[in-house]
Amino acid sequence: xxxxxxxxxxxxxxxxxxxxxxxxxxxxxxxxxxxxxxxxxxxxxxxxxxxxxxxxxxxxxxxxxxxxxxxxxxxxxxxxxxxxxxxxxxxxxxxxxxxxxxxxxxxxxxxxxxxxxxxxxxxxxxxxxxxxxxxxxxxxxxxxxxxxxxxxxxxxxxxxxxxxxxxxxxxxxxxxxxxxxxxxxxxxxxxxxxxxxxxxxxxxxxxxxxxxxxxxxxxxxxxxxxxxxxxxxxxxxxxxxxxxxxxxxxxxxxxxxxxxxxxxxxxxxxxxxxxxxxxxxxx
Amino acid sequence: xxxxxxxxxxxxxxxxxxxxxxxxxxxxxxxxxxxxxxxxxxxxxxxxxxxxxxxxxxxxxxxxxxxxxxxxxxxxxxxxxxxxxxxxxxxxxxxxxxxxxxxxxxxxxxxxxxxxxxxxxxxxxxxxxxxxxxxxxxxxxxxxxxxxxxxxxxxxxxxxxxxxxxxxxxxxxxxxxxxxxxxxxxxxxxxxxxxxxxxxxxxxxxxxxxxxxxxxxxxxxxxxxxxxxxxxxxxxxxxxxxxxxxxxxxxxxxxxxxxxx
Ligand SMILES: Nc1ncnc2c1ncn2[C@@H]1O[C@H](COP(=O)(O)OP(=O)(O)OP(=O)(O)O)[C@@H](O)[C@H]1O
Ligand SMILES: [Mg+2]
Numbered sequence: 001x002x003x004x005x006x007x008x009x010x011x012x013x014x015x016x017x018x019x020x021x022x023x024x025x026x027x028x029x030x031x032x033x034x035x036x037x038x039x040x041x042x043x044x045x046x047x048x049x050x051x052x053x054x055x056x057x058x059x060x061x062x063x064x065x066x067x068x069x070x071x072x073x074x075x076x077x078x079x080x081x082x083x084x085x086x087x088x089x090x091x092x093x094x095x096x097x098x099x100x101x102x103x104x105x106x107x108x109x110x111x112x113x114x115x116x117x118x119x120x121x122x123x124x125x126x127x128x129x130x131x132x133x134x135x136x137x138x139x140x141x142x143x144x145x146x147x148x149x150x151x152x153x154x155x156x157x158x159x160x161x162x163x164x165x166x167x168x169x170x171x172x173x174x175x176x177x178x179x180x181x182x183x184x185x186x187x188x189x190x191x192x193x194x195x196x197x198x199x200x201x202x203x204x205x206x207x208x209x210x211x212x213x214x215x216x217x218x219x220x221x222x223x224x225x226x227x228x229x230x231x232x233x234x235x236x237x238x239x240x241x242x243x244x245x246x247x248x249x250x251x252x253x254x255x256x257x258x259x260x261x262x263x264x265x266x267x268x269x270x271x272x273x274x275x276x277x278x279x280x281x282x283x
Numbered sequence: 284x285x286x287x288x289x290x291x292x293x294x295x296x297x298x299x300x301x302x303x304x305x306x307x308x309x310x311x312x313x314x315x316x317x318x319x320x321x322x323x324x325x326x327x328x329x330x331x332x333x334x335x336x337x338x339x340x341x342x343x344x345x346x347x348x349x350x351x352x353x354x355x356x357x358x359x360x361x362x363x364x365x366x367x368x369x370x371x372x373x374x375x376x377x378x379x380x381x382x383x384x385x386x387x388x389x390x391x392x393x394x395x396x397x398x399x400x401x402x403x404x405x406x407x408x409x410x411x412x413x414x415x416x417x418x419x420x421x422x423x424x425x426x427x428x429x430x431x432x433x434x435x436x437x438x439x440x441x442x443x444x445x446x447x448x449x450x451x452x453x454x455x456x457x458x459x460x461x462x463x464x465x466x467x468x469x470x471x472x473x474x475x476x477x478x479x480x481x482x483x484x485x486x487x488x489x490x491x492x493x494x495x496x497x498x499x500x501x502x503x504x505x506x507x508x509x510x511x512x513x514x515x516x517x518x519x520x521x522x523x524x525x526x527x528x529x530x531x532x533x534x535x536x537x538x539x540x541x542x543x544x
Pocket of ligand 2: 058059060103180
């Protein structure tokens with residue numbers, strides 16, 4: 001599993017069956033405009049990657065899709081339901097279809113690994129305890145942590161915590177899984193396992209996956225479609241092949257990981273020299 | 284200059300009003316809107332343990348000491364008038380009407396209130412609340428509501444325990460040490476204390492204080508800036524606001540209960 005044959009790519013599901021669509025969305029935080037009239041489409045049953053420099057709002061985008069933040073204007077459609085206009089109850093119903101891996105893991109600190117992964121199942125189903133046990137052990141096995149069931153989150157390393165969180169995010173087999181930087185802090189072996197796992201889940205169960213990641217090689221290898229965000233806009237989109245061939249300087253810089261180029265590495269700020277001069281040290 | 288100050292005042296006032304609104308919303312969402320008694324029961328028991336049982340030691344110890352001090356002070360004052368037998372009545376009335384609910388509430392704010400704020404604040408900072416929401420569980424019901432109920436339930440109980448231990452502590456000093464006749468101590472008390480007037484009013488106070496302290500603690504935790512600094516500030520605010528509110532409401536309640544002499 002996991003070898004990219006052309007047949008595999010020409011997959012069963014067409015890229016134009018859309019599950020999540022964002023239309024002309026604008027979002028401001030304080031005085032900083034994070035998204036400026038952005039539009040994008042997430043194809044159903046596929047792996048879509050969101051990339052972009054740190055601080056452009058990738059995590060914010062996932063939270064908007066999950067309905068935790070409300071846009072200033074525009075629509076976020078999940079199968080024709082506009083998420084920002086849903087009331088609290090409907091929102092909770094919609095969220096049962098989503099799984100999210102938070103950037104920080106966000107494990108419940110008062111439960112051990114097993115109960116963390118079992119939590120969504122216990123809340124949303126009436127399965128008997130033996131079945132829950134089997135499901136949880138399978139999910140933990142998939143992320144290589146079946147032996148860690150009794151540990152508390154405080155006893156896990158960063159990479160382990162993230163894998164437990166991943167197991168929790170997929171424990172209910174949701175329609176849409178959002179992974180916020182799943183590969184960060186993983187050693188090469190775990191990374192390979194996770195890449196395969198995400199791909200496998202997507203192919204075997206038809207999950208729609210949205211991956212935010214900075215690991216370009218891994219992301220290009222599994223994503224069906226990629227959006228590159230910068231400065232509140234989509235600066236490039238397309239399949240990995242298309243992106244690799246893009247010669248726009250911004251995209252090249254990102255795909256090749258160059259430090260210098262049009263994509264800003266710095267949070268918006270006055271020129272360094274100017275600011276230093278203002279401080280008076282160089283006067 | 285003055286305009287500037289006025290503007291800042293207005294801004295403050297507005298943000299205070301907004302804060303009031305948000306705290307009201309928390310209360311409404313977690314208790315009034317959708318109570319879920321069945322699911323909540325185990326959670327409630329756990330919170331009663333954290334909020335109530337773990338506060339027991341500090342309440343019992345403080346109750347005993349305050350009772351002992353009251354007994355001693357009451358004796359030294361009353362003995363000058365030759366009415367040291369009345370010490371039982373004095374101790375019981377001051378404990379039941381005032382000291383038990385007020386001191387318990389202050390200790391409760393420091394012990395349980397600050398812990399509630401820090402716990403909820405930390406859950407917010409580590410995105411546990413957000414991830415609950417994404418799992419499709421309402422944090423108001425799962426996290427906030429059991430803690431609120433636990434506070435409401437525990438505070439009157441703790442206050443009662445405080446009063447009992449205090450009266451016992453005073454007896455220890457007045458009867459066993461200073462040699463007041465134990466029959467006089469208890470009989471005087473029994474005769475002077477009225478159930479409705481003293482015991483019930485004290486309990487009402489404790490219920491109100493428990494409500495105020497827990498509400499403030501939970502709101503401060505839920506509304507805090509999710510950083511370590513924000514959490515520490517919220518914890519401080521819980522103790523300060525809750526203590527002030529308790530003392531303020533104590534005066535109002537006392538005036539309402541005992542004011543029409
Ligand atoms: N709670 C908040 N209040 C105000 N501004 C925020 C808040 N959270 C994030 N921001 C701002 O929103 C912007 C986008 O944040 P976000 O976390 O979405 O970035 P990101 O693309 O996920 O970055 P990274 O790759 O580093 O995780 C940042 O510039 C940040 O300053
Ligand atoms: Mg992020």
